[in-house]
Amino acid sequence: MNSVFKYFADIVSGVRSLCAGMRVTGKYFLSPGEIVTEQYPENRATLKMEDRFKGxxxxxxxxxxxxxxxxxxxxxxxxxxxxxxxxxxxxxxxxxxxxxxxxxxxxxxxxxxxxxxxxxxxxxxxxxxxxxxxxxxxxxxxxxxxxxxxxxxxxxxxxxx
Amino acid sequence: MSKDVIKNIIVKDDEDYIINMGPQHPSTHGVLRLEVCLNGEIVKYVIPHIGYIHRGIEKMCEADTYKQIIHLTDRMDYLSAHMNNEAVCLAVENALQVEVPERVQYIRAILDELNRLASHQLWWSAFGMDLGALTTFFYGLRDREKILAIFEESFGSRLLHSFNTPGGLMHDVHPNFQKHILEFVKYFRKKLPDYKNLLTDNVIFHNRTKGVGVMSPETAIAFGVTGPSGRGSGFACDVRKVAPYGVYDQLDFKQVLYSEGDSFARYQVRMDEMEESLNLLEQLVAKMPSEGDFTAKMKPIIKLPEGEYYERVETARGELGVFIVSKGEKYPYRMRFRSPNFSNLFVLNTLSKGLKIADLVAISGSLDLVLPDIDR
Incomplete structure (x- = not known):
């Protein structure tokens, strides 16, 4: 009985932690304003390095x-x-x-x-x-x-x- | 332990087989070759083979002046480049008994903590990736980018910034330095709950790390495992507390200690250290003098008096020691680095004996190894 209970408790806690992770990724999926990726070869014209940049x-x-x-x-x-x-x-x-x-x-x-x-x-x-x-x-x-x-x-x- | 000794302890059966993990295995974070003896899935012994990225940095140091040595130390533990620089600078400054301006000491401490944060973020990303959670890699690198932007603004480079020089710094920091750090601290405090939800509270992650690779404090001391890996076993080895350098004795922070000694404890030490680093950054920026020199007066050619000098600092991975033997010339006679990763690597055999091969990846990930520091 105890092992059966533990089996289902494990499933519930697993699903709960999965949802907690999915909530984080889903939040960023639904807010495209937070995208930080720079499209490098395309943004060459506007790309400005720092003044002290060691090129x-x-x-x-x-x-x-x-x-x-x-x-x-x-x-x-x-x-x-x-x-x-x-x-x-x-x-x-x-x-x-x-x-x-x-x-x-x-x-x-x-x-x-x-x-x-x-x-x-x-x-x-x-x-x-x-x-x-x-x-x-x-x-x-x-x-x-x-x-x-x-x-x-x-x-x-x-x-x- | 030599190869023969390890093999003699566990007699190899006919059913055992040996596989090589690495030197190009993605979870070894560099060119580490692990000779793993397996019985089915059970690890019998692990022998690390190192030297694939040996560049002879210690020997090269003997032909360089003390100012030139700095840029070589960057390339040992590239994720804590600033602490490596600082170790050599402190050794030279203490040998010459130069008083470094207070502003420089604060800036160095700030950079230490920023570098530690960046290193732990990358480790968090890669540790998740080792265990099959690729998501963490993107989230960790996104936040690390903010620190690298601060580095790039002040030093011009993102990873290997040879910003220290014996006696002080190469330049003064950028005028926006303090402002951007406070912005980052505020930003990263908000992001830490995401880290918790994504990985720390995950059940699969718990099953992979809890009770895996238990290291007793005795083992940690016997192998000289320092840094977060040692503190996960309850070995109080934080050099910032034990032997404070710079301004660390004037700051209020606590040494993160966990007593479980498993992979999850080592993970939690680093997660808590990130929060400690954020607290330290706020204190340091508040206390940092806004005006002042960025370097002490040094002679153009630095010659150390004859003798032996040792200095140690806490890098993101443990205790880094720098030992200089000087014969009174402008080059060191002998330079020796006590690198934290070297000691941390060789505990791998003790920790992973009798576990599954998948646990070996979790253990080597939780030890946070950087190979160029081991091979030098």
Whole structure:
């Protein structure tokens, strides 16, 4: 008798807990306003990442195609993964003196772990985070980027007045 | 226990057979291979085989400066990335005897609790999924998304935010940080009853977890099982209470303890910890100084004085210890992590002996293992 009673009591409690769960899911089924899913590839036009979003490392260029990087190599030293290579060149300035300047700032996105040490350590604030996050490519070599744009020059320091 | 010892205790019959669970089994949450000896459905022994995701983080640390080490620790227990960072930072700061600004300590504690919440939410989702309730996965991840949005706003990344640095933080937090946390606390308090109705009160879930994988406090201490898994057996091992770090000694919270020691007790510890974390977040946001530095003054190149340093923190899965041997250089001579998951994993054989193979999934789910932390 006791086991029969327990059998039916189990069924009742099982149905009751099932209904409790179904009430939760049913509540959201009937209130489509609470849908949180973002339709990603369709919402590309309106998708805006946060200001601090770590997409990739970029070098800031102003409207005259000038950047701040003087090729000191501190970012290369601070990078834990060897994702940055600085290639410098020597050029004669107006007075004929040989001055070291940046030729290529090579950035291997495939090795980058987004630890932010290069950006934090840069003494001339040449680097910052870019917002682009769609990094999928078919060829690995496309992940190696040159950060300074072709033909760009270093920003001259303004004389302190 | 070595492989031979386990095999000697239980003599393998001719009828027994050995199957491999993993390394790609969905319920092992990573690349864990369990060598399971079965007699019919009954588990005779379980031998975990690890090392599939070994990256040599401890060795890599020996070639990195103390600032560079931080980003490697993220990748150990990726679900409590912030606590891993904090452990190394605390070890370096205590070795150098740097006084960290009060604001930084509060922000770190807030991030600890947020990260713990996010981790427990993901665990809740995945635990339900392991036991066949896929619904929980969507509900847990929906709420976790709110925390990740807070992370993304302040640190720019959602999971592996190397936000700590020895001496403080990388940046100041976003101006909306406190506001969004209070909004989240309010939101999540309303959602917790859903969690209760969906899984905690479910009869099928009770049958799958109650009395399954009972771990006595002696076993927990013998195997060094810490965190919510140990506290489910009544082992008071919360480092935040036992050896408070940061601002945890100034906060009012209780250590969640259950004495049953089964999978359901471990489940309840985590559910109660979520509520404790919400209370802590409210206290921390109220007490947090609104102005102040986000980092202490540190030298550009950090060199620890010669000696040995140990620091431990409570991650979402247990006690994480960081041991540094320094020879006075800018690189550590030896770096060693006492990861909570490693100890938690090896109790699996003791817990699942004599149970059904379906219970093994429930037990390994309730231990909340993260494999990259075990292999490092």
């Amino acid at each position: 990739e490392v970029i070098m800031t260029h102003d409207e005259n195609n000038q950047h701040n990087c003087n090729g000191c190599g501190i970012c290369e030293l601070n990078c834990p993964n060897g994702a940055i290579e600085i290639i410098t060149k020597k050029e004669a300035d107006e007075t004929g003196k040989l001055v070291r300047s940046i030729d290529k700032h090579v950035y291997h996105l495939s090795m980058c772990t987004f630890c932010e040490l290069c950006i934090k350590s840069c003494p001339s604030n040449a680097l910052e985070w870019g917002q682009n996050f769609e990094h999928a490519v078919f060829d690995r070599s496309k992940l190696t980027k040159v950060l300074n744009q072709p033909g760009s020059t270093i920003k001259k320091k303004e004389a302190k007045s």
